[in-house]
Amino acid sequence: MRMFVRVVDAGSFSRVANELNVTTSMISKEIGRLEEDLGVRLLRKRSFHDVVDLLPVTERP
Incomplete structure (x- = not known):
């Protein structure tokens, strides 16, 4: 869970890595x-650069 929070805060897998x-x-x-x-x-x-957004609840399957 901590990794998830860091990725959301940073907005990037690469930055956290x-x-x-x-x-x-x-x-x-x-x-x-x-x-x-x-x-x-x-x-x-x-x-392409591993930049991420938190997926809104309405778009989650």
Whole structure:
């Protein structure tokens, strides 16, 4: 959950990965596990550079 909050605050997987000295793949996997556990998609990629938006509740499946 902390990783999710950091990504939302930063707006980017890449920024958080750089701050924590981990790969963006690791960040993505953590977020993916959280989404799977909750059964909802939480983030939407906005661009090629891993920039993300919090997905509005109305757009979540």
